[in-house]
Amino acid sequence: MSDLTGLTLETALADLKARRVSAVELARAHLDAIERARPLNAFVLETAERAMEMARISDERIAAGSAGPLEGAPIGVKDLFCTRGVRSTAGSRILGEFVPPYESTVTEHLWRDGAVMLGKLNMDEFAMGSSNENSAFGPVVNPWRSSASNRPLTPGGSSGGSAAAVAADIVLGATATDTGGSIRQPASFTGTVGIKPTYGRCSRWGVVAFASSLDQAGPIAKTVKDSALLLRSMSGHDPKDSTSLPVDVPDFVAAVGRSVRGLRIGVPREYRVEGMPPEIEALWARGVEWLKDAGCEVVDVSLPHTRYALPAYYIIAPAEASSNLARYDGMRYGIRVEADSLDEVYEATRAEGFGEEVKRRILIGAYVLSAGYYDAYYLKAQKVRRRIADDFDRAFETVDALLTPTAPSAAFGLGDNTSDPIAMYLNDIFTVTVNLAGLPAISVPGGLDAAGLPLGLQLIGRALDEETIFSLAGVLETAAGGAGRPQPWWAA
């Protein structure tokens, strides 16, 4: 690992601005590190030439005094974001060698502000999964290993490539997306910081759709401040996404380091689930103490419908997915499997192009939306969703934020949960509620477990109040001392 890849985004930007390092040097160092880290399988496409070209332009802009807020910062892009002229796959076979003729709004904002693209990051197919094992490009390997064994662990999912790349110091930050926990659970598993902002904060335009009423983009980064820097650039109203909120982007960076004295923090009792490992309980208790030490008042709250969030999600998300993914028909882009009739072409193309989990969810979606079942399932789930959102509204009448663990365990072994879909779904038990309610939530490293693996704490905020959870996350980060960095075994 070179000194340059060990930098945080914040320090790298300061070094670039002071001309202590050039954008070209920084990009070169990261491209070399990416090459050495290929055993992690974090990238599905490395864009070295484009990175060097963007870095050269950044150096010119820095020299000319016209640098943007992220000028010269090399980052990775989850392959769910469409990037103009650069293959975008969503981790699926069905998109084939699809090269978008347009750029997603979120990545457009990042390039506008001077960021440099290193490549496209691996992910679960169409962002469906919690272990990255559903990728058509094979699973990502977590840079972290248990102190007890060298067996490969999952970096979580679906933004597994983003989280692994940040943890392995091969990117300064990454874009990610979160439909049920896909930013926060991988951040928790890799000792990184990940924030899912309020629904509507980031434009969904040009992001391959999974479940449109739940999907939100956000960053995964090395520190809380780095995540604030990235989110500030990624956010903003976009007329091309009708659910994008027409509100100003606050200075998230300024919120990090702000005093949290006097804030009221709720600890939702329903998140204390049966069979929760004692180490997660201990992590949570530490988080409570750290916030009390910083002058917060911590109170018990109740979110009575918490346990129904996952089953409601597994109606709403597959229903929306079955509709969104109807567009992959082999006619206008992606692969086509030839057959005798039009219907058989559709059926063969989709059978060949989609992986098992994606097919499973499309079938569930088609089932719950089919004639005679709509009210019993889809409508019921939408009503339960309202109940869950109402729980949060009531809690936020008396508290400013909520503190929970991010995930019910540390990173597990590749292959450990693949035989039972529901066991895999339970990974999102603490994260999915927030997507249903549209609220912002951040995962911040809270320390290591006995096997030396990172564990994350989650802070949930009021809608459009990312600033409070950034401030609180900064306090937790300082108190926990960060997760540290994994040993770079892959570069040996």
Add this chain to the structure above:
Amino acid sequence: MTIDTATVRKVAKLARIREDESRLDSLAAELSGIMDWIDQLNEVDTDGVEPMTSAVAVRLPMREDLVTDGGDPDEILANAPAARSGFFVVPKVVE
């Protein structure tokens, strides 16, 4: 089981995904397992609850009905599995 093999066959047809006959039994068991787990939603009293259809309560904006993009068929057709003379080539639809 909530979902039998006939239902899987029907749903796969609706979703335009070919599933081999040999897979239908195991798929039915898998999907039934998931649907049985989902059935716990029936414990929730939702009488009089308004269904939540979007994550944030905002009115969908209106915009002028104007052409703002387009006019580059070559760029769009570049990703097509088959294209000719500025058109997508698709399998025969009408016999």
